[in-house]
Amino acid sequence: MNKALQVLKDRGFIKQCTDLEALDALMEKGPVKFYVGVDPTGSSLHVGHMVPFFAMHHMQEAGHNPIALVGGGTSMIGDPSGKTEMRKMLTIDQINENASSIRGQLGTVIDFDENRESGKAVMLNNYDWLGGLNYLEFLRDIGKHFSVNRMLTFESYKQRLERGLSFIEFNYQLLQSYDFLTLFRDEGCRLQMGGDDQWGNIVAGVELVRRCERDECYGLTFPLVSRADGKKMGKTEKGAVFLSPELFSPYEFFQYWRNVADADVVKFLKMFTFLPLEEIDELAKLEDQEINRAKEILAYEQTKIIHGKEEADKAREAAKAAFSNQGSGVAIDREAIPSVEIPMSELAAGINVMDLYARTELCKTKSDARRLVVQGGATIENKKVSGIDVTIDDSWVNDGELLLRAGKKRYFRVVLTD
RNA sequence: GGGGAGGUUCCCGAGUGGCCAAAGGGGGCAGACUGUAAAUCUGUUGCAAUAGCUUCGAAGGUUCGAAUCCUUCUCUCCCCA
Numbered sequence: 001m002n003k004a005l006q007v008l009k010d011r012g013f014i015k016q017c018t019d020l021e022a023l024d025a026l027m028e029k030g031p032v033k034f035y036v037g038v039d040p041t042g043s044s045l046h047v048g049h050m051v052p053f054f055a056m057h058h059m060q061e062a063g064h065n066p067i068a069l070v071g072g073g074t075s076m077i078g079d080p081s082g083k084t085e086m087r088k089m090l091t092i093d094q095i096n097e098n099a100s101s102i103r104g105q106l107g108t109v110i111d112f113d114e115n116r117e118s119g120k121a122v123m124l125n126n127y128d129w130l131g132g133l134n135y136l137e138f139l140r141d142i143g144k145h146f147s148v149n150r151m152l153t154f155e156s157y158k159q160r161l162e163r164g165l166s167f168i169e170f171n172y173q174l175l176q177s178y179d180f181l182t183l184f185r186d187e188g189c190r191l192q193m194g195g196d197d198q199w200g201n202i203v204a205g206v207e208l209v210r211r212c213e214r215d216e217c218y219g220l221t222f223p224l225v226s227r228a229d230g231k232k233m234g235k236t237e238k239g240a241v242f243l244s245p246e247l248f249s250p251y252e253f254f255q256y257w258r259n260v261a262d263a264d265v266v267k268f269l270k271m272f273t274f275l276p277l278e279e280i281d282e283l284a285k286l287e288d289q290e291i292n293r294a295k296e297i298l299a300y301e302q303t304k305i306i307h308g309k310e311e312a313d314k315a316r317e318a319a320k321a322a323f324s325n326q327g328s329g330v331a332i333d334r335e336a337i338p339s340v341e342i343p344m345s346e347l348a349a350g351i352n353v354m355d356l357y358a359r360t361e362l363c364k365t366k367s368d369a370r371r372l373v374v375q376g377g378a379t380i381e382n383k384k385v386s387g388i389d390v391t392i393d394d395s396w397v398n399d400g401e402l403l404l405r406a407g408k409k410r411y412f413r414v415v416l417t418d
Numbered sequence: 419g420g421g422g423a424g425g426u427u428c429c430c431g432a433g434u435g436g437c438c439a440a441a442g443g444g445g446g447c448a449g450a451c452u453g454u455a456a457a458u459c460u461g462u463u464g465c466a467a468u469a470g471c472u473u474c475g476a477a478g479g480u481u482c483g484a485a486u487c488c489u490u491c492u493c494u495c496c497c498c499a
Contacts, residue, residue: 228456255454262455289453323454367465368447375448375462407447409454 002027004062008220010277011270013055015196015223018206023218026190027064034059034191035067035124035183037176037198038106040098041075044244045105047256047272048233051222052193054271056121057109066121067189068106070099073130074175092127099125105243108306124187126179142178145211146204154200173204180205181212189217196221225271228263243306249338250307254315255409257299265294273301322411337403339413347402347416350391353378360414362406372406379405 001009002024008014017023026032036052038045056066072095103112103123113120151157151173180202183189192202202219209217225233241256242248260268266284269275275297283294296316304312318337340360342351357369357378370388372378378385381398382405396402402414 259454262453289455291455292453295453295455319454365465367467368463370467371462372448377448407449410447 002062004059004064007058007062008055011058012267013051013058013222013271015221016199016219017221018203018219019216022216023191023220026218031063031065032191033065033067033183033187033189034193035069035180035189036193037069037071037074037179038102039071039075040095040102043098043101044242044247045102046240046242046248048225048240050109050243051225051271052195053106053109055193055222057274060111060121066110067183067187068103068110068112068121068123069179069183070095070102070123070125070127072096072099072125072127074126074172074179076127095127099123101244105306108243124183126175126182129182130175130178138174138178141212142174142181142208145208146174146177151204156197156200173201176201177205177208180217181208184209184213184215184217191218191220193220193222196224225267228261245307245311250303250311251315251318251337253307254299254303254312254319257302258295258319260295260298262291265291265298269294269298269301273298273305275301337411337413339401339415341415341417344394344416344418347392347397347414348394350393352388353380353385353390353392354388356392356402356414357404357406360404360412362404362410362412377407 004027005014005020005024014020034056036056038049053068056068060066072092075095076092106112106123110121112123114122116122151170154173157170176198180189180192192205194202199219199221202221206217206219209215227233240248241253243253245253257268257272266280269280269283270277273280283297286294299319300312300316303315307315322337338361342359353373354366354369357363357372358366363369363372369378373385373388373390376384380392381396381403383396392402397416400416402416404412404414406412
C-alpha cells in the first residue's frame, strides 16, 4: 500500500473510502491534490476539528498537496449533518475574520504557502465561487444531477427530517458537491477527506464529478473520534477545548489530555501526536499506574504541537508542581496557572474567602464559593480553608501570590500588585 | 392561509391557584475511594445570606396569593393547503 495511506491506516485515520485500491494506485503514481473542508463558524477551532488536519499533515509529509477549504459560502447556509438544529448564519466579515485566525491555528500542523511553492498547502474559500452563483444556471447544471429521493435516504437528512429541515439546509449537499467539482476543475483536486459525518456529502461530490466530467475522484473519511467515557471529543463541561490560548489556556489544554481515559491513550497518541508508531507501541504496554506516563507524553506532545514547546514545558512543570508536591507547599513553576491580579493593599485589609474565590474563575458566584468552602474543597497555599468566615490577608501570601485550589485539580493564582 | 399541540430553573422532564426556588433523571461541583483514571457511594446544584431578592417564552390583567386563571404578543412543532 502507498506509504501515506499506510500511515493513515496504521494511525487509525481511515474509516471509509470510496475506492481504496484505486486511490492507492493513484497516490503511488505521484502527488495527489486533496482537500478538507473547515467551517469558519467560530473564531477558534477545537481539538475535535483537528483530526482531519493531523491526517492532512501526514499526507503532506508524504508529498501530497493539501488544500484547506474554508466554507465561507457554505457556512452561510448551515450543514444539517449531525446537528439537531440549524446553524447560525454569519456575515461575510465575521467569516473572513474567523478564517484568518483558523488559518493560524492550522499552521501548527500544516505547512502553508499562499505562493504555492511546490507541495505547500493552500487555503481557499468557497465563497469565491459560491458567492456569485447564478441560481438558474446552478439548478440547470448541477441541480439536475441530484435526486431528492436519494438524498432523503441519507442518514444525516433522515434525522433532521424528524425535527424539521429548512430548504436552504437541504441544499448544503449540492453546494459541497459543487465545491469538489470546482476544485477538481480549477485545481486538479482528486480527493476529499473529512469526518465520517461528511460521508454522504463527500460521496455526492465524487458522483457529481463523475457525472459532469466523466472522471473519477475519491473520498476518504475519518472515524468520528469518541471518548471511552462517552463524552464528546474535545468537549468539557465548560465548553469546547479550543486551540486558542485566550479561550482555553495551555495549562488547561495540557490537563485535558493528561486526564483522558485509559482506553483512549493509545488511540489519541496515534492520531494527535507525531510520535513514531514504534514508540507508541512501547507506551501501549504500560498498565495501571504506569499508564500515567503515557498520558503525560500525550499531553506534552499535543500541547507542544498546538501551543509550542515553551508553553508545553510550562504546562508540564505547572502540573508537576501542582500535583506531585501537593501538601508539601513547594511549587516550582506557577506561571502557567491562570491568574488574576489584586492590589496588595486590598488584601492587607483582609478579604473574606468567599469573596476571594468569587473573583477567580474557580467560582462563578459567591454562593458557589460558599458551597466550595462548606464542602471542604477550598485550599489556599496548601492550607485548607476551615469555614466561610475565614478572612484572607497578607499573612497567607507566599512569594507575592496566593495559590487557590478548588477541589483536587483546579488551580488559580492571585497575583498581588503594589 | 386553515386546524392542532406546546414554550418550566445547564439539559431532559414533572408540576393546573397557596404546602413551589419548583418532583425525578442527566450533567456539573465537592467529599470518600484512587492512578490528576474508571466504577461506586455521599452531599450539593437561582442570587444572597440566618431576614430577603429575582425565576417557570414576553407584556399586561384577575386574585389576599399565580409557573398554574384571563387578554394580547412572540417563538417552536405537527396536520391540511
